[in-house]
Amino acid sequence: MIRPLSWLFVPASSEKLITKGIESDADAVIFDLEDAVAKERKADARAMLIHALQQQSPRQLFIRINDLETEYWQDDLRAVEELVSYSLMVPKVTSAIDIQKIEALTSRCNEIVPIIESAEGMWNVMEIAKASPTIRQLAFGAEDYCLDLSIQKTEDGTSLLHARSQVVLASRAAGLESPIDSVYTDFKDSDGFGKESMYHKALGFRGKLLIHPNQIEQLHSVYSVTSEEYTTAKNNQRSLRRRPTTRHCINSSGWENGRLSCLRSNYENDRSI
Numbered sequence: 001m002i003r004p005l006s007w008l009f010v011p012a013s014s015e016k017l018i019t020k021g022i023e024s025d026a027d028a029v030i031f032d033l034e035d036a037v038a039k040e041r042k043a044d045a046r047a048m049l050i051h052a053l054q055q056q057s058p059r060q061l062f063i064r065i066n067d068l069e070t071e072y073w074q075d076d077l078r079a080v081e082e083l084v085s086y087s088l089m090v091p092k093v094t095s096a097i098d099i100q101k102i103e104a105l106t107s108r109c110n111e112i113v114p115i116i117e118s119a120e121g122m123w124n125v126m127e128i129a130k131a132s133p134t135i136r137q138l139a140f141g142a143e144d145y146c147l148d149l150s151i152q153k154t155e156d157g158t159s160l161l162h163a164r165s166q167v168v169l170a171s172r173a174a175g176l177e178s179p180i181d182s183v184y185t186d187f188k189d190s191d192g193f194g195k196e197s198m199y200h201k202a203l204g205f206r207g208k209l210l211i212h213p214n215q216i217e218q219l220h221s222v223y224s225v226t227s228e229e230y231t232t233a234k235n236n237q238r239s240l241r242r243r244p245t246t247r248h249c250i251n252s253s254g255w256e257n258g259r260l261s262c263l264r265s266n267y268e269n270d271r272s273i
Helices: 015-023 039-055 073-080 096-103 119-123 125-129 142-149 158-173 190-203 213-223 227-241 255-272
Strands: 006-011 028-032 061-064 086-090 109-116 208-210
Touching: 006 015, 006 213, 015 028, 015 039, 039 073, 086 096, 096 109, 096 125, 109 119, 109 125, 119 125, 119 142, 119 158, 125 158, 142 158, 158 190, 190 213, 208 213
Parallel strands: 006 028, 006 208, 028 061, 061 086, 086 109
Antiparallel strands: none
């Protein structure tokens, strides 16, 4: 199954927005019960969301619950258990214990995507990545991570280079899909969004959390394989077929990641022979 590239946050506090989210072109829709919903509206938002999703479900359904330091997360889980099936995005995950607590209260959850967005979560990122078979991919939450560590974001991204690289490294070492990048908050700045998406794709991320539908098409364009990349890969595939397969070249994470790296590596080896 092809993993989503565009992960669109949709506030669960509005029936109109929930419907728009279901109908959007995003690969995955994340109905948000956390930041997008005021405290006094949490219960109403849960009821509204569950009612809407029982009528029609999008192709990829994720629900972001409230973090485990709040009083709301258990009520969130009790509500979503009314659905036939669902997947969760969990904010501010700090350890494998957080995942275990969630799994103890769920029976219909298909997948859990932990968001790494704190110092403690980053310290334990490998432990989190290996916490459960339901975890296929991690996500990075840059905004809260910066708040937690008093980091000032730089335009060139260097202030978060180490953090992002840690999430990519842990994902690969744990055998997960390449991680999902954080949101780009200025949805009107298409140039900045494009540059950041390209840069973080090069770092090893696959896909991005989005806050506006206008970002979907541009993100898909960033992650599309160019004709030059395709031709190069096909040509080198032919050379691979003429030589024994090595373990280094076996990579289940797909075309865009290890497969192309393997082909390029073999291409350079071929040139040196």
